[in-house]
Amino acid sequence: MDAMASAAPLIRIREAAAYDGQVVRLQGWVQNRTDKGRLQFIQLRDGTGVLQSVAFQKDLPEADFAAAGQLTQESAVRVEGLLRADARAPGGFELGLSRLEVVSLAESGYPIQPKEHGTGFLMEQRHLWIRSPRQAAILRIRATIIKAIRDWLDSNDFVGVDTPILTPAACEGTTTLFATDYFGETAYLSQSGQLYNEATIAALGRTYCFGPTFRAEKSKTRRHLTEFWMVEPEMAFARLEDVMAVEEAFVSAIVQTVLARHGQELSSLLERDLSRLEAVRPPFPRLSYDEAVTLLREGDFPDFPWGEDFGAPHETYLAERFERPVFVYHYPSAAKAFYMAEVDGRPELSRSVDLLAPEGYGEIIGGGERSTDLELLKRRLTEHGLRQEDYEWYLDLRRYGAVPHAGFGLGIERTVAWICGLGHVRETTAFPRLLEKMYP
Numbered sequence: 001m002d003a004m005a006s007a008a009p010l011i012r013i014r015e016a017a018a019y020d021g022q023v024v025r026l027q028g029w030v031q032n033r034t035d036k037g038r039l040q041f042i043q044l045r046d047g048t049g050v051l052q053s054v055a056f057q058k059d060l061p062e063a064d065f066a067a068a069g070q071l072t073q074e075s076a077v078r079v080e081g082l083l084r085a086d087a088r089a090p091g092g093f094e095l096g097l098s099r100l101e102v103v104s105l106a107e108s109g110y111p112i113q114p115k116e117h118g119t120g121f122l123m124e125q126r127h128l129w130i131r132s133p134r135q136a137a138i139l140r141i142r143a144t145i146i147k148a149i150r151d152w153l154d155s156n157d158f159v160g161v162d163t164p165i166l167t168p169a170a171c172e173g174t175t176t177l178f179a180t181d182y183f184g185e186t187a188y189l190s191q192s193g194q195l196y197n198e199a200t201i202a203a204l205g206r207t208y209c210f211g212p213t214f215r216a217e218k219s220k221t222r223r224h225l226t227e228f229w230m231v232e233p234e235m236a237f238a239r240l241e242d243v244m245a246v247e248e249a250f251v252s253a254i255v256q257t258v259l260a261r262h263g264q265e266l267s268s269l270l271e272r273d274l275s276r277l278e279a280v281r282p283p284f285p286r287l288s289y290d291e292a293v294t295l296l297r298e299g300d301f302p303d304f305p306w307g308e309d310f311g312a313p314h315e316t317y318l319a320e321r322f323e324r325p326v327f328v329y330h331y332p333s334a335a336k337a338f339y340m341a342e343v344d345g346r347p348e349l350s351r352s353v354d355l356l357a358p359e360g361y362g363e364i365i366g367g368g369e370r371s372t373d374l375e376l377l378k379r380r381l382t383e384h385g386l387r388q389e390d391y392e393w394y395l396d397l398r399r400y401g402a403v404p405h406a407g408f409g410l411g412i413e414r415t416v417a418w419i420c421g422l423g424h425v426r427e428t429t430a431f432p433r434l435l436e437k438m439y440p
């Protein structure tokens with residue numbers, strides 16, 4: 001049968017309800033087939049949903065029915081049939097086939113079978129694993145999160161400005177740089193677009209960059225990737241408190257948008273406790289670093305030394321005290337990057353703030369107020385082992401019209417992991433880059 005000449009409308013599975021009782025055409029992949037002799041039950045997947053279709057011998061041309069009986073998992077087909085509501089069918093609709101065309105018959109032995117597989121194996125098969133309904137749902141939710149982020153920022157006066165990936169400068173310390181040869185000079189893959197945002201706000205007031213960032217993280221954890229996406233808003237004439245107000249409105253809007261659009265997938269495919277997400281509304285609790293240390297010492301970490309950065313267990317312990325994401329602000333200056341502003345009268349503290357997600361997901365945002373003090377920044381560059389000549393352009397921003405300014409970076413993968421309730425960031429992106437993992 002060629003290209004199935006037919007007057008029936010070509011639809012997507014998502015639209016099924018609008019075509020109840022009509023003959024329609026669909027194209028997709030065979031997720032599963034059950035052979036009952038003169039009846040073949042075929043689960044069809046088309047990227048928008050899954051639909052049960054039934055080939056009954058008497059309803060199809062002989063060749064079409066014979067082809068149906070040969071279908072292997074992941075074969076691609078075009079079909080035509082009568083769509084009807086059927087409460088017994090998963091998804092509530094069933095397609096009674098009248099025609100079936102094989103676009104491509106998959107080899108037998110598809111590696112991923114409807115049974116439990118180990119994660120190591122599934123990661124090797126990531127190019128195929130993403131076809132499973134749960135993985136596809138995560139990718140759809142990730143796309144919604146990214147759109148919600150852009151929508152919120154675009155409608156709150158932030159101008160999207162792309163920042164370079166190849167840079168001469170380190171933003172977040174020299175230990176996690178990926179270096180590459182740039183015609184005889186060393187270039188680094190961007191760890192953050194923040195320093196460039198600090199330039200663009202002087203042109204546009206409020207800006208954000210959104211793109212891939214790179215860190216040669218030697219840590220093999222559930223929340224570290226070597227390549228991850230980050231959105232980084234930056235605001236002129238803004239202080240630490242302004243950043244917290246923006247962050248809580250921003251994060252709440254993202255979560256509520258995902259809930260409104262994907263509540264069904266979150267609860268059925270990802271078994272997410274929706275009440276935990278519904279609780280994500282402003283205001284978020286605020287803890288100073290000093291208060292956080294006191295909480296840790298009164299609790300599970302009596303010996304926690306003042307001045308250290310928090311690790312995953314500390315963040316989990318702190319976040320568990322609250323229903324909503326929690327801000328921790330005024331971290332020790334020594335634990336933070338060179339550009340941080342100091343707290344008035346307490347130079348050992350920085351005007352920094354991290355946002356810790358509930359349920360053990362840890363830090364999803366890092367940010368704060370930037371120093372406008374030229375001499376302090378020069379001293380810090382030296383202390384951090386950075387060459388001033390690489391940062392002259394950045395220091396110019398303090399020489400020409402410096403204003404109090406602040407911003408933050410939200411990690412997309414950690415946000416997806418938290419919202420979807422995933423145990424590991426490896427499932428938050430189609431092809432994760434992890435320590436010792438660059439395939440497929």
Ligand code: 4AD
Nearest residue numbers: 192194224225228232364365366367407408409411
């Ligand atoms: O706290 P970080 O390092 O902050 C910055 O890069 C600032 N320059 C951002 C800014 O103020 N414009 O990183 C920000 C966020 C973290 O909270 C985390 O969500 C994510 O980026 N992140 C990672 N996500 C996955 N894998 C990694 N290796 C990550 N490192 C940071």
Ligand code: MG
Nearest residue numbers: 354363365366
């Ligand atoms: Mg951080």
